Amino acid sequence: MDLSFFDGSLLLFSVLSFVSFGFTLLVLFHPNPLYAAFSFVAWLITLSVFYLQIGFEYLAMLQILIYAGAIMVLFIFIMMLLNTKADRDVWQFSLKNIFTLLPLGGIFWMVSPILWNFKNELKVFPDFTFTELQNGAVQEKIATFFYEKHFLVFESLGVLLFVGIIIALGLTSQKEEKN
Amino acid sequence: MHFHPTFVPHLLVFSFILFLMGLYGFLTRRSALVNFICLEVMINAGNLALAAFSYQYQLLSGVLLIFTLIGIAAVEAVVGLGLIWLLHHKTRVNPFSPS
Numbered sequence: 001m002d003l004s005f006f007d008g009s010l011l012l013f014s015v016l017s018f019v020s021f022g023f024t025l026l027v028l029f030h031p032n033p034l035y036a037a038f039s040f041v042a043w044l045i046t047l048s049v050f051y052l053q054i055g056f057e058y059l060a061m062l063q064i065l066i067y068a069g070a071i072m073v074l075f076i077f078i079m080m081l082l083n084t085k086a087d088r089d090v091w092q093f094s095l096k097n098i099f100t101l102l103p104l105g106g107i108f109w110m111v112s113p114i115l116w117n118f119k120n121e122l123k124v125f126p127d128f129t130f131t132e133l134q135n136g137a138v139q140e141k142i143a144t145f146f147y148e149k150h151f152l153v154f155e156s157l158g159v160l161l162f163v164g165i166i167i168a169l170g171l172t173s174q175k176e177e178k179n
Numbered sequence: 180m181h182f183h184p185t186f187v188p189h190l191l192v193f194s195f196i197l198f199l200m201g202l203y204g205f206l207t208r209r210s211a212l213v214n215f216i217c218l219e220v221m222i223n224a225g226n227l228a229l230a231a232f233s234y235q236y237q238l239l240s241g242v243l244l245i246f247t248l249i250g251i252a253a254v255e256a257v258v259g260l261g262l263i264w265l266l267h268h269k270t271r272v273n274p275f276s277p278s
Contacts, residue, residue, distance in 0.1 A: 013186060017193055024197060024220060028204040033212045040216050047223055050190070054234045059245060066249050071219075071256045078260050079212060082267055104199065126237035133234075145239045146246070153243060157250040164254035168261035174268070 055133035
């Protein structure tokens with residue numbers, strides 16, 4: 001029996017999962033949307049620790065910079081601008097919604113062994129090794145992979161962001177109609 | 180200290196539960212902003228599953244997809260919040276607070 005993973009990482013995983021679930025519950029059930037947004041920022045930081053723990057430091061950094069730093073600040077700015085009020089109906093629990101989720105769980109339960117066994121049939125040519133992941137050499141490979149091999153993806157993302165900015169400007173700069 | 184590769188199923192189940200929690204919030208909450216945040220929770224749960232698969236198969240395609248999804252989520256937030264601002268501007272109703 002392989003017990004090599006009992007080196008403290010299991011404890012770390014458990015603690016991180018519980019903290020993450022706690023913040024998600026706060027996002028779902030806190031009556032005040034502003035506090036829900038702050039809990040979401042904290043949840044994003046715990047998620048970036050997960051990325052750190054599987055060796056993708058680049059992703060963890062992006063998660064904090066873009067999600068927690070840019071997108072959520074925009075959310076909180078708009079919320080404060082519009083002066084949000086607490087949602088009083090948040091604690092109303094409905095069994096109907098739980099039953100909506102059950103078929104999804106069942107589908108996952110049926111599909112997951114197929115997905116899991118898929119790796120035995122798939123011929124994969126790895127881009128990196130676990131040793132490279134451990135010593136941080138994978139970051140250089142990520143840079144080469146992104147900025148040389150798949151440069152067009154970045155170009156199209158830039159165009160998409162530019163179009164998004166133009167749409168947002170067009171939406172927000174409309175003049176008020178005189179009644 | 181990195182996670183052992185045997186943690187990949189744990190990560191997948193964890194991300195699936197997070198996705199379901201986001202979906203539950205999206206279905207139950209009536210505030211437009213919290214619905215938005217629940218959508219972001221679902222996107223991030225999918226991102227975590229992609230990262231776990233990328234780690235397992237030792238492929239960088241998953242990381243590239245996550246980066247693309249983060250960019251798309253940023254555009255979605257900008258356009259969505261612009262729409263909400265426009266709605267507030269036209270109707271003087273606060274879409275973040277349920278009526």
